[in-house]
Amino acid sequence: MLSVLAPAGRVEALLGNEAIVRGALEAGLDVAAAYPGTPSTEIGDTLGSIAKQVGVYFEWSTNEKVAVEVATAAAWSGLRALVSMKHVGLNVASDALFTLAYAGTKGGLVVVNAGDPSAHSSQNEQDNRYYAIAMGLPMLEPSNSQEAKDYTKEAFELSERYETPFILRTTTRVSHSRGPVLLGEIRKGRGRGSFKPERFDQYLQVGAIARKHHKILLDKLERIEKDLGKDSRFFKLEGEENSSLGIITSGISYSYAWEAIKLLGLRAKLLKLGLTFPFPKEVVSDFIDGLDTLIVVEELEPFLETQVTALAKDCAPELSIKGKLTGHFPRVAEYTPKIVVKALAAITGTPLPLDFEKIEKRAKSVLERLPSRPPVLCPACPHRATGYSLRRATSGKSTIYVGDIGCYALLFQKPFEVEHITHAMGSSVGFANGFSLATDQPVVALIGDSTFFHAGIPALINAVHNKHTFVAIILDNRITAMTGHQSHPGVPIDAMGEEAPMIDIGGLIRSIGVEFVKEIDPYNFKEMESALREALNRKGLSVIIAKRECALLTVRRKRRKGEKIVPYRVNPEKCTHCLVCINTYACPAFTDTGEKMMIDPSICFGCGSCVSICPFGAIEPSEGAKPWLEEGE
Amino acid sequence: MDEINVIVSGVGGQGILFATNVIIRTALKKGLNFSQSEVHGLSQRYGSIHTEIRIGPKVKSPLILEGTLDMLIAMEPLEAMRYANYVSERTIIVSNSHIIPPQSALLERFQVPNIDEIKELLLSLNPRKLVMFNATEIAAKKVGDPIVTNSVMLGGASATGVLPFSDQDIREVLESLVPEKYKEQNMRAFDLGYEEVKRILGGGLEDKA
Numbered sequence: 001m002l003s004v005l006a007p008a009g010r011v012e013a014l015l016g017n018e019a020i021v022r023g024a025l026e027a028g029l030d031v032a033a034a035y036p037g038t039p040s041t042e043i044g045d046t047l048g049s050i051a052k053q054v055g056v057y058f059e060w061s062t063n064e065k066v067a068v069e070v071a072t073a074a075a076w077s078g079l080r081a082l083v084s085m086k087h088v089g090l091n092v093a094s095d096a097l098f099t100l101a102y103a104g105t106k107g108g109l110v111v112v113n114a115g116d117p118s119a120h121s122s123q124n125e126q127d128n129r130y131y132a133i134a135m136g137l138p139m140l141e142p143s144n145s146q147e148a149k150d151y152t153k154e155a156f157e158l159s160e161r162y163e164t165p166f167i168l169r170t171t172t173r174v175s176h177s178r179g180p181v182l183l184g185e186i187r188k189g190r191g192r193g194s195f196k197p198e199r200f201d202q203y204l205q206v207g208a209i210a211r212k213h214h215k216i217l218l219d220k221l222e223r224i225e226k227d228l229g230k231d232s233r234f235f236k237l238e239g240e241e242n243s244s245l246g247i248i249t250s251g252i253s254y255s256y257a258w259e260a261i262k263l264l265g266l267r268a269k270l271l272k273l274g275l276t277f278p279f280p281k282e283v284v285s286d287f288i289d290g291l292d293t294l295i296v297v298e299e300l301e302p303f304l305e306t307q308v309t310a311l312a313k314d315c316a317p318e319l320s321i322k323g324k325l326t327g328h329f330p331r332v333a334e335y336t337p338k339i340v341v342k343a344l345a346a347i348t349g350t351p352l353p354l355d356f357e358k359i360e361k362r363a364k365s366v367l368e369r370l371p372s373r374p375p376v377l378c379p380a381c382p383h384r385a386t387g388y389s390l391r392r393a394t395s396g397k398s399t400i401y402v403g404d405i406g407c408y409a410l411l412f413q414k415p416f417e418v419e420h421i422t423h424a425m426g427s428s429v430g431f432a433n434g435f436s437l438a439t440d441q442p443v444v445a446l447i448g449d450s451t452f453f454h455a456g457i458p459a460l461i462n463a464v465h466n467k468h469t470f471v472a473i474i475l476d477n478r479i480t481a482m483t484g485h486q487s488h489p490g491v492p493i494d495a496m497g498e499e500a501p502m503i504d505i506g507g508l509i510r511s512i513g514v515e516f517v518k519e520i521d522p523y524n525f526k527e528m529e530s531a532l533r534e535a536l537n538r539k540g541l542s543v544i545i546a547k548r549e550c551a552l553l554t555v556r557r558k559r560r561k562g563e564k565i566v567p568y569r570v571n572p573e574k575c576t577h578c579l580v581c582i583n584t585y586a587c588p589a590f591t592d593t594g595e596k597m598m599i600d601p602s603i604c605f606g607c608g609s610c611v612s613i614c615p616f617g618a619i620e621p622s623e624g625a626k627p628w629l630e631e632g633e
Numbered sequence: 634m635d636e637i638n639v640i641v642s643g644v645g646g647q648g649i650l651f652a653t654n655v656i657i658r659t660a661l662k663k664g665l666n667f668s669q670s671e672v673h674g675l676s677q678r679y680g681s682i683h684t685e686i687r688i689g690p691k692v693k694s695p696l697i698l699e700g701t702l703d704m705l706i707a708m709e710p711l712e713a714m715r716y717a718n719y720v721s722e723r724t725i726i727v728s729n730s731h732i733i734p735p736q737s738a739l740l741e742r743f744q745v746p747n748i749d750e751i752k753e754l755l756l757s758l759n760p761r762k763l764v765m766f767n768a769t770e771i772a773a774k775k776v777g778d779p780i781v782t783n784s785v786m787l788g789g790a791s792a793t794g795v796l797p798f799s800d801q802d803i804r805e806v807l808e809s810l811v812p813e814k815y816k817e818q819n820m821r822a823f824d825l826g827y828e829e830v831k832r833i834l835g836g837g838l839e840d841k842a
Contacts, residue, residue, distance in 0.1 A: 013661045013669075038673055120672055144668070144693070177695035178657055178669040255668070255693035262691070263698070337698040354721075359700045363717035366754045369746050370714045371738035375645065375680030407678065414740045484673065582739050588679045592739050600733070602769060602779035 004046055005054070008185040016174040017042035019145040019181050020112055023152025024082050025054060027108065030189035031074035032058045033067035035454065036483035037086030038121035039175040040114035044084060044486065048495040056189060060486050060495040063425070063454040064089035068096045068111070075109035075165070076203065077193030080156050084112035087128045092425065092455070094131065099205050100165060101136040102213035104220070107193065108156030109165040111137070114175045117299045117334035123405065123422060125333070127300035132167050132277035136217045138224050139167040139277040140234065143254040145179040151274065153184070154233065162224055164217070169276075171299060173252040173334065221278050229280030237287070239269040245348065246287060248304055249297040250276050256340040257297040263341060264350045279307045285315045295347055296323035299335050322347045376410060379589045380551035380607035380628070383408040383475055385522035387416035388585055388613075390444065390473070393532035394418070399442045400435050404428035404456075406448035407482045408475045415583050419446065426455025429472055433459060436468040442536050443470035449505065450480035450488040457508075463541045464513050471535045471542045474505055475522075477550040485553065509543050516542040523548060523609045523629040554628065555605050566625035567604035568611070572596045574618035585613045636689030637797055638697045639790075640716050643708030644733050645682045648783030651810075652706070653684040655787060656796065659806045660688050663798050670695035679736075681712055688797055704795040708786055709733050710751045710765065720758040727790050727830065728755070729782065731769035764789065764833050771825050781815075781822035788826025792834065800827055 003012040004022050014022065020043055024032070032051075034044035044060060051058040061067035064085040071083035085093060090113050097111065113131075116122040132139035140155055142148040148170065155166040201209045228234055236254075239247075239261065245268040249257045254272040261268055271287045273280065288294055288308070296305040305323040312319045322328045328343050329335075338356065345352050377384045386408070390401075403409050403419035404427060412419035421431060432445035447456045452474050460472065480486040487493050487500075494500040509517050516538055518531045528546065535542035558565060567589070575596045582590050582597070589604035590597055599619070608627030611619045621627070639656065643649045650671055660667045671684040685697045699718045707713030707728040720726065734745045746754065748765075755763050768785040772778060776785075787807065791800035804823060811819045 011661065013657050013667070041673065172672070173670055173695055176671050176673055178667075178671070179695070180661065180666060252695075255695070259692075259694050259698075337694050337696055341698060354698070354700045356700065359718060359721060362758055363720070366714050366717040366758060369750070369754055370711060370717075371735050371741075371743045371745055373644065373679075373681035373711070373715075373735040374737060375678040376736050378646075378678055410678070413737070582736075586736055586740060588736050590736070590739070591734060602773065602782075603733070 006183055008183050010183050011180045013178050014145045014181045015042055015178050016145050016148040016170055018046050019149035020152045021046045023149035025186045026184045027153045027156035028080055028187035028189045029056050029082055030079035032082040033061045033070040034084040035061055035064045035067055035089055036480050036486040037089050039116055039172040040084045040086045041483045051496045058495050062489060064093035065096050068093040072100055075105045075107040077195045078107045079190055079193040080108040082110045087115040087126055090128055090131055098135050101217055102205055103203050104163040105165050108159040110155045110168055111165050112168045115171040117171055120172060129303045136221055137165055137167050139169050140274055141169050141251045141276050142174055143251050145181045149181050162220055164220055171252055225278035228275050229282050234274035235283055236272040240267050243267045243269045244292040246291040247295045253297045253299055253335055256335055256337050260341045260344045263353055264345055266348060281311055284308055285311055288312055288316045288319055291319055293320045376588055378551050379587050379603055380605040382477055382522045382548035385609055386475055386546040387411040387418050389525055389528040390418045391416050393529050397442050399444055402428040402431045402445045404447040404451050406451055408446055415586050425451055426459060429456045429459035432470040433463050433468045436470045445472045447474055449476040449490050453489050461512050469539050474545045476545050476547040479550050481550045506545055514541050514543050519545040519547050521548050522546040551605055566606045566622050567601040568608055568619055568625060569599050569622050570597050571618045571620050574616050576616055580615055581613050585610055636687055636692050637703050638701055639686040639704045640683055640702060641706045642683035642712040642716055645679050647708040649682055649684060652783045652787050655807050656686055659798050659803050666690050668692045668695040681715055706786055706790045713755060717758055720760050722759055722761060724760045725762045725793050725795055726755055726760050727764045729768040730765045731767055764830055766829050772822055775825055776818050776822045781818050784819040784822035785826035788823035789830035792827045792830035
C-alpha cells in the first residue's frame with residue numbers, strides 16, 4: 001500500500017508534498033485541482049494516483065487560474081477543496097484569488113503554494129508570502145513533513161470557521177524533504193455539494209458590494225490574528241526563556257536555526273512562527289520584550305523582519321534587530337545550514353566549530369578541475385531533433401528565438417542556441433507578436449504542448465487577428481514532460497487515469513484561421529527543415545507542430561512490453577573524429593575517447609535518430625536495433 | 634550515534650532517488666529519526682543530482698552542514714568531486730569509477746580528469762577512506778544490465794558499516810521495494826557490490842585508499 005494511505009497510528013516516511021495530501025485526506029477532502037510545477041507537482045501526482053481509490057476528485061487543470069476556480073466552486077458548494085501550484089503559478093491564479101479573499105468560502109478551501117528559493121527549477125525566486133498580505137489571505141508555513149500534514153488538516157477546519165481560503169506556503173526544502181510523519185485517521189468527504197448563497201450579493205463583486213466585502217475581509221483578518229495569533233498550535237517557543245538573545249524564524253529556516261543554536265552552544269530563545277499572516281503581533285511583542293538582540297532567520301525577502309521592525313518601534317525601541325536589512329543574511333538564494341551557522345556565529349561573536357575556510361580551500365582545488373553538469377535534453381529527445389532542424393533552417397539569419405517554459409528551454413544550450421528568451425508560461429507566443437511588429441527579423445516562438453494549452457492560445461489568437469508574422473513551433477511531446485509526465489488536454493487520458501476527450505492542437509489552430517499548419521515528426525529531419533524554411537518565407541502566422549512522444553515514455557513503454565533497448569554504435573573504421581555529431585546534435589550518449597567517438601551503451605536509448613547526422617555514415621545499429629522513425633514510434 | 638550524514642550523488646537517471654529511498658525506509662523500519670532532501674524537476678535530466686540523508690535522534694534540517702559528511706555514495710566519480718565542500722576527515726567516499734563525461738565538457742573542450750586524477754583529487758580532501766570500484770561494469774557484465782548500478786553501489790555502501798543498521802536490514806528493504814520482475818537482478822547487484830567493497834576494505838577502514 002502507498003505510504004500516504006497507511007493506517008492511522010503508523011509512522012511513514014513522507015515527502016512534504018505527500019504529507020500535504022495525507023493532511024487533506026484526514027480533513028475529508030472532496031475535490032482537488034492543480035497545474036504541475038516544481039516543487040509542488042507531487043501533490044497532484046499523489047492525488048491522481050489515489051483519487052479513485054479514496055473517492056476524491058482530482059484534475060490537472062489547464063492552468064492555475066482554472067484550477068483555483070474549479071476548487072473554489074466546489075468549496076462554495078460546501079465541499080472541501082484543495083488547489084496546489086508553484087510560486088509563479090500563483091501569479092496566474094492571482095486574478096481569481098484576490099477577489100476570492102473578498103468572497104470568502106463555505107467549504108474548507110486550501111491554496112497550497114510552493115516556493116522555489118534559488119530558482120532550482122523556476123524562472124525566478126519571488127517570495128510569495130507578500131501575496132498573503134496583498135490578497136488578505138491567512139497563511140500557514142509548515143517547517144517539516146509532519147507539520148505539512150498537520151497544518152493542511154488544520155487549514156481546512158480554519159478555512160470553514162473563518163469562511164476564508166487559507167494559503168499553505170511551502171518551499172522546495174519542505175515540499176521535497178522526507179521525514180517521519182505520524183498518521184491520523186482518513187475521513188470520508190462530503191460527496192456532493194449544493195450552491196445556495198446566503199445573501200443575494202455574497203458572490204457578486206462590484207462597487208459598493210466589493211467595498212462592503214473588503215471591510216468584511218479586514219474584520220476577518222483581525223479576528224484571525226486575535227484567535228490564532230496566540231494559538232499554540234501555530235507557534236513554537238523554545239530555548240532559554242530568560243536569554244537576552246532571541247531568534248525568530250519560520251518554515252525550513254527553523255530547522256537550520258535550531259541546529260545552529262545547538263552547534264554553536266548559544267544561550268538563546270527561539271520563536272518559530274507557523275502562522276505568518278496575519279502577523280501574530282501579540283506573541284511576537286511578548287517574545288521581544290526584554291531582549292537586547294533579535295535575529296530574524298528567513299529565506300528570500302525580509303518579510304518577518306520588516307514586520308517585527310515595525311512592531312518593535314513601539315514596544316521595544318532599543319531592540320537591536322539583525323537580519324537581511326543589516327546585511328547579516330542574503331536575500332538571494334535559499335539558505336543552507338552553513339549560511340545560518342556562519343551568520344549566527346558572526347552576530348553573536350561565537351567561534352565557529354568547524355574550519356570552513358580550510359574545508360573550502362581544500363575543496364576549491366578539486367572543484368576547479370570539475371566540469372559543470374547542467375541538465376541536458378535526454379537521449380532520443382524529440383526536442384533535440386527539432387532544435388537541430390531549426391538551427392539548420394535559420395543559419396545565417398538574424399532570427400529571434402523566443403522560448404518558453406519546458407524541457408525545450410534547454411535548447412538555449414550549445415550546439416543549438418535557438419532560445420534567446422525564457423520568461424513566463426506562454427510568453428513565447430506573446431513576445432513573438434511584439435517582435436514581429438517591432439523588428440524586421442525572422443521570429444520563431446517555441447512552445448510545448450502543455451504550455452500551449454496553459455497560456456499560449458490567447459497570444460496565438462492575437463497574432464491571427466492582428467496580422468503578425470512569425471513561426472510558432474508547438475513542440476508536442478504528448479505530455480507535460482519537465483515536471484515528470486502529467487496529462488494535459490491534448491492526451492486521451494485524464495489525471496485520474498480515465499479515458500478523456502483529446503483536444504487536437506492542429507484542428508484548434510486551423511479553426512482560428514491559421515492557413516499554414518503542418519504536423520511533422522521531428523525525427524524526419526528533411527521534412528522538418530523544408531517546412532521551417534517554407535514557413536520562414538511566408539507572411540502571416542505559420543504553425544509547425546513537432547509531434548513525437550517524449551522519449552522517456554517511449555522507452556518506458558518498450559521496457560514494459562519486454563522489448564530490449566538496443567543501443568547504436570560508432571563504427572571506428574568509419575569515424576574520422578570530425579566531431580560533427582557532438583557539435584550539431586549533442587546526444588548525451590556521445591562520448592569522445594580522444595581518437596574516435598563512441599556511443600555509451602548505458603545511455604543510448606536506440607532511437608537511431610543520429611544516424612543521418614554523421615557525414616561518414618559511421619553510426620550504425622547494433623544487431624536487433626530498429627530506428628524509431630520506421631517503427632512509427 | 635548523534636547523527637549520520639550521507640550524500641547520494643550521480644547523474645540524473647542513475648537511480649539516486651531509489652537508492653535514497655531504500656536507506657530512508659530502512660531507517661524508518663528501525664524506528665530511527667531522519668530528515669532527507671531531494672531535488673525534483675528539470676535537474677533530473679542528465680544533470681548533476683544528489684540527495685542528502687540525515688539520521689539521528691535530533692536531526693531536523695534536511696540539508697547537511699558542509700564538512701560534516703559521514704558517507705558520500707557517488708554513482709559517478711565526477712559527481713563525487715562535486716561535493717568536495719562536504720568532505721572532511723570523518724567522510725568515507727564510496728564511488729563508482731565509471732566516468733560519464735558531461736556533454737557540455739565535450740562541447741566546450743573542458744579537460745575532464747581521468748580516473749587516476751579523480752582519485753588523487755578526492756584523496757587531497759583527506760577523507761577517512763576512499764573506496765572506488767567499477768559498479769557500472771559489475772552491473773553490466775556480471776548482472777547483465779547497467780541499470781542496476783545503483784543497487785551495486787548500495788551494496789557497496791552497506792559494506793562500510795557507516796549506516797546505523799546492518800547490510801541485512803538494507804537488503805531486506807531493497808528486496809521489498811524492487812518490483813518482482815527485477816528482484817533477482819537487484820539482489821545479485823547488491824550482493825556483488827557488498828562483496829567488492831568488503832574485499833577492497835579487507836582489514837577495515839584504517840588506511841586511506
